[in-house]
Amino acid sequence: MTDPRDFAAQExxxxxxxxxxxxxxxxxxxxxxxxxxxxxxxxxxxxHNSLAYEDRLLLQLRVERLKNPRAHSQHPASHSQHVLQPSRIEREEGDEAWLRTPFLYVEARGEGQILLSGTTRHHLVRTPEGWRIREKRVDLLNAPRALPAIQLFI
Incomplete structure (x- = not known):
């Protein structure tokens, strides 16, 4: 994948x-x-406080929890659907790119379902293996309101 605009959809x-x-x-x-x-x-x-600010170690721990068959919060398992507008490159400098992608996010578990919307901003760096995320920022629309528990990744 050479065009960074394809990144958000693949993710x-x-x-x-x-x-x-x-x-x-x-x-x-x-x-x-x-x-x-x-x-x-x-x-x-x-x-200021954040809803989430996680490095790779914390992300790895969350991924391991989601995969654990004994994770109570995943009985039944959560599923997501991302609906994205086309990504736009806000800036590109050398081996770095900044993307902006508006989205709708649906997360379902059992009979329950939540709907969130906002904009994702990716700061990407080019590596020999391809584009990698230096930072994924998720700006939720109406973020300060009370939110239900989000089990997966927006």
Missing amino acids: AALLDERRFDDWLAMFAEDGHYWVPLLGAAQADPFS
Whole structure:
């Protein structure tokens, strides 16, 4: 995959197919997954609380929990569906690219279902293996409202 605009769709497909190990491999060693509590208004993950700010180690722990057959929160298993608008390159410099992708996200478990919307921003770095995520930022629409428990990855 040479065009970074294809990245978000490939990532979403892996998540929707529950291929969490393959998804985790898309992160650079210094990669982070960030869901700001204040949405797009939040400048960084350090000056205010976040819904999630996880490095690769924490992401690996979440993936292992999701795969564990004894994980109570996954009986029945959660499933997701990402509906994406086309990604737009906001900036590209050398071996780095910044993508912006508006989305709808549905997560279902048993009889329950949640719907979230927002914009994902990927900061990608090109490696010999292809594009990798340095940071995935998920700005939820109306982020500060009370949210249900999100089991998977937006």
